[in-house]
Amino acid sequence: MYRTHNCGELRKKDVEKKVVLSGWVKKIRNLGSLFFIDIRDYFGITQLILSKELVTKNFFLGKEFIIRVKGKVVERLSKNNNIPTGEIEILVSHIDLLNSSLSPPFTIENETDGNEEIRMIYRYLDIRRDFIKNNLITRHNLVLEIRNFLSENGFLEIETPILINYTPEGARSFVVPSRIHTDKFYALAQSPQLFKQLLMIGGIDKYFQIVKCFRDEDSRSDRQIEFTQIDCEMSFVKEHDILAFFEHFIKHIFIKMKNVQLDSFPCISYSNAVKMYGTDSPDIRFDMSFVELNDLVKNKNINFLKTQELVIGIKIIKYHNYHDKMNCFLKKIENGNFFWIKYLYDRTLLSSNQNFLNEKIINIFVKYFEALPGDLLFFSYGKKIKTREELGKIRLKIADFLKLKNSKIFKPLWIKDLPLLEWEEESKRYKAVHHPFTSPKEEDVHLLERYPKKIRSKSYDLIINGIEIGSGSIRIHNKNIQNIIFRHLGFSRKEIESRFGFFIKAFEYGVPPHGGIAFGLDRLVNLLEGNKNIKNFIAFPKNNYGKDIMINAPSILEKEKLKELHLR
Known part of the structure; x- marks a missing residue:
C-alpha cells in the first residue's frame, strides 16, 4: 500500500506504531550520519529520520521527489509547535522512490520567491503551497455552505445552457463557431438571466445555480473573463422580500465562514450614494x-x-x-x-x-x-x-x-433605485444599466415613453467594503413594458423577434411577478479572506490580459480546423 496514514494525522498517541507514508520531499537536512526529511502531502507535513546508508545506497533525493517510506513513529526530541505533527517523527526502515522531480522554478513555501507570472505558468506547483491549497479549501467550504443553505430554504438547483444565442446587449460575448451549422455561431453565456426567468414562467418557485459565466472583457485583479456566479431567482416576490432573504443569507455565510455577526444592512438610493460618496459602490467602514x-x-x-x-x-x-x-x-x-x-x-x-x-x-x-x-x-x-x-x-x-480600510471589518449596504437606462453618446441610443429585463419603478412607469432617462429601476446592488458583491432586480413581467424597453435600446422588430422571440412568446402564457440576484463567488470568497486578488482563490486563473499562460490559451487554430468550422 502507498500509505497507512497521511502526513498530517500522526500524533504522540501513535508512538510505536508501524506506518507507511507517501508524499513529496519538502526539505532535506543532511547531518552526516543522519538525514532529516520533511515529507508533505495534501494533509500536512511529517518529519522523517533516515540513516545515511538508507538514502545514499539506493538513490539521490531532491526537493519535490515523491517517496514512500515505512517506519516506526517515535517521539520527537526537539518539538515543532508550528505543525500538528510536531511532537513525533518517523524512524524510517525502508524507502522507495516513486517519482523524481526537476528543481522547482520557485520555492514551494507560503512566502515564495516566485512572482505571479512564473507561478501561473507552473500553477500545479503553486497549488502545492498551503496558501493556495487552503484558499481552494475555503472556496469549497463556502460553496458547500451556500448550496446547503439555499437548498434548505426551498431553492432548487438547476443547470442552464452555456452555449446560447448571441444577443447584442451588455458586455461583449465570446462566440463559438458551429461545425454543423455553416456560418452560424453560439455565444458563451454571460449569465443565465433569460433561462432563470423562463424557469419562473415554468412554475419553479425558487431557483439557484453556482454557474460559470463568460464575458469578453479586460481582466483585472477583481475580475476574470470566466467567473463564477451564485445565481438566484424567486417567484411572487417584491424588492423587500429579496433584500430581507439575501441579507439573512449573507449574514449566515459570515457567521459560518468567519464567525462574524453583521449589523443590519442599510439601504440608500443610487442618487444619494453618488451625492454622498461620489460612487455607486461606497465603502462605509x-x-x-x-x-x-x-x-x-x-x-x-x-x-x-x-x-x-x-x-x-x-x-x-x-x-x-x-x-x-x-x-x-x-x-x-x-x-x-x-x-x-x-x-x-x-x-x-x-x-x-x-x-x-x-x-x-x-x-x-x-x-x-x-x-x-x-x-x-x-x-x-x-x-x-x-x-x-x-x-x-x-x-x-x-x-x-489613514489605514481606515480594516479587512476584518465588514460593512454591507444595499444600493437601490439605479437608473433604468443611460444614454450612450457614441452609439446614440440608450443602454440598460442592469439589463433589458429590469422592471421600472411603478411611480416612474408614466415616464417610459417620453422621459426614459429619468426612470428609476427596481434594482439593488449589495456593496461590502466598497466592493460590489451582488446585483439584482425585480424583472419585467408585462409584455408591453418589455417591448417599450427593447425599442428604447434601439432594437428593431426583426431584431427583437430574432434575438428574444422565444422569450416574448413566453409572456403570452402567464408570467409571475419575479426577481432575483447574482453574487460573484470569486469576489465573495476573496472579501471573506481579506485578500486583494481573486486569482488566489481560483485553481487555474487567467492573467490580466485574459490569457492562460500555463496552457497558452488562446492559441492559433490550424488551417484545417478553421476550414472545418467554415472560417476559411
Missing part, C-alpha cells in the same frame, strides 16, 4: 461623506466659489496623527480643483491656497464643519459629475493613508 457647500458659499459671498456648479467638502478627523504621510499626499494633488484647511493642535489654521483663502473664509469653513484641532478639511469644486468622482477617489486614497 469610514465616514467622510460629502457635505454640499453651494448654499454656504453663496450666503457668505465667497466669490471664487459661488459661481461653481458644485462645491463639496469632507472632514478628516484627527488627521494630524498621520501628518507626514498626508502632507506628501496633499502635495501631489495641489494643482487640481481642490483646496484644504489644516487645523493644527496649537490652533493654528493653515490652507493650501493663500491667494483666495483669507482668514475670514477659513474660519467660515472651520465653524461650518465644527472642526477640532487635529482635523483636516478637504474641498473639491467644479462640474457636478467630475467633482464628485474626483473627491470620491481622493476619499479612498485618504482612507488608505
Whole structure:
C-alpha cells in the first residue's frame, strides 16, 4: 500500500506504531550520519529520520521527489509547535522512490520567491503551497455552505445552457463557431438571466445555480473573463422580500465562514450614494461623506466659489496623527480643483491656497464643519459629475493613508433605485444599466415613453467594503413594458423577434411577478479572506490580459480546423 496514514494525522498517541507514508520531499537536512526529511502531502507535513546508508545506497533525493517510506513513529526530541505533527517523527526502515522531480522554478513555501507570472505558468506547483491549497479549501467550504443553505430554504438547483444565442446587449460575448451549422455561431453565456426567468414562467418557485459565466472583457485583479456566479431567482416576490432573504443569507455565510455577526444592512438610493460618496459602490467602514457647500458659499459671498456648479467638502478627523504621510499626499494633488484647511493642535489654521483663502473664509469653513484641532478639511469644486468622482477617489486614497480600510471589518449596504437606462453618446441610443429585463419603478412607469432617462429601476446592488458583491432586480413581467424597453435600446422588430422571440412568446402564457440576484463567488470568497486578488482563490486563473499562460490559451487554430468550422 502507498500509505497507512497521511502526513498530517500522526500524533504522540501513535508512538510505536508501524506506518507507511507517501508524499513529496519538502526539505532535506543532511547531518552526516543522519538525514532529516520533511515529507508533505495534501494533509500536512511529517518529519522523517533516515540513516545515511538508507538514502545514499539506493538513490539521490531532491526537493519535490515523491517517496514512500515505512517506519516506526517515535517521539520527537526537539518539538515543532508550528505543525500538528510536531511532537513525533518517523524512524524510517525502508524507502522507495516513486517519482523524481526537476528543481522547482520557485520555492514551494507560503512566502515564495516566485512572482505571479512564473507561478501561473507552473500553477500545479503553486497549488502545492498551503496558501493556495487552503484558499481552494475555503472556496469549497463556502460553496458547500451556500448550496446547503439555499437548498434548505426551498431553492432548487438547476443547470442552464452555456452555449446560447448571441444577443447584442451588455458586455461583449465570446462566440463559438458551429461545425454543423455553416456560418452560424453560439455565444458563451454571460449569465443565465433569460433561462432563470423562463424557469419562473415554468412554475419553479425558487431557483439557484453556482454557474460559470463568460464575458469578453479586460481582466483585472477583481475580475476574470470566466467567473463564477451564485445565481438566484424567486417567484411572487417584491424588492423587500429579496433584500430581507439575501441579507439573512449573507449574514449566515459570515457567521459560518468567519464567525462574524453583521449589523443590519442599510439601504440608500443610487442618487444619494453618488451625492454622498461620489460612487455607486461606497465603502462605509469610514465616514467622510460629502457635505454640499453651494448654499454656504453663496450666503457668505465667497466669490471664487459661488459661481461653481458644485462645491463639496469632507472632514478628516484627527488627521494630524498621520501628518507626514498626508502632507506628501496633499502635495501631489495641489494643482487640481481642490483646496484644504489644516487645523493644527496649537490652533493654528493653515490652507493650501493663500491667494483666495483669507482668514475670514477659513474660519467660515472651520465653524461650518465644527472642526477640532487635529482635523483636516478637504474641498473639491467644479462640474457636478467630475467633482464628485474626483473627491470620491481622493476619499479612498485618504482612507488608505489613514489605514481606515480594516479587512476584518465588514460593512454591507444595499444600493437601490439605479437608473433604468443611460444614454450612450457614441452609439446614440440608450443602454440598460442592469439589463433589458429590469422592471421600472411603478411611480416612474408614466415616464417610459417620453422621459426614459429619468426612470428609476427596481434594482439593488449589495456593496461590502466598497466592493460590489451582488446585483439584482425585480424583472419585467408585462409584455408591453418589455417591448417599450427593447425599442428604447434601439432594437428593431426583426431584431427583437430574432434575438428574444422565444422569450416574448413566453409572456403570452402567464408570467409571475419575479426577481432575483447574482453574487460573484470569486469576489465573495476573496472579501471573506481579506485578500486583494481573486486569482488566489481560483485553481487555474487567467492573467490580466485574459490569457492562460500555463496552457497558452488562446492559441492559433490550424488551417484545417478553421476550414472545418467554415472560417476559411
